Amino acid sequence: MPTFGMLFVSLLLIGALWWIKEMFGRWRSDFEELRDPQTEWIPRLCLIGLWIVTLVIALAAFTFIIRMAIMAVTGLRSLL
Numbered sequence: 001m002p003t004f005g006m007l008f009v010s011l012l013l014i015g016a017l018w019w020i021k022e023m024f025g026r027w028r029s030d031f032e033e034l035r036d037p038q039t040e041w042i043p044r045l046c047l048i049g050l051w052i053v054t055l056v057i058a059l060a061a062f063t064f065i066i067r068m069a070i071m072a073v074t075g076l077r078s079l080l
Helices: 004-025 027-035 041-079
Strands: none
Touching: 004 027, 004 041, 027 041
16 A cells, blocks of 8 residues: 655655756766866865765665565565
């Protein structure tokens, strides 16, 4: 039976996938800004921080998707 907790986790997963899509859409411009010697250090630190957050979100989403796939396969195997 679906619960509000499952709805919340699903919304978090959708938000995480949206975040990853948006960040990977701008990686070229971020890389160019990091390589530009005219860029000050505060914007560079912000960009690096955003990409670290993106890495953490991607790892969490990937782990969640793998866990759900394992649970689905285990459930299907128990039906047989």
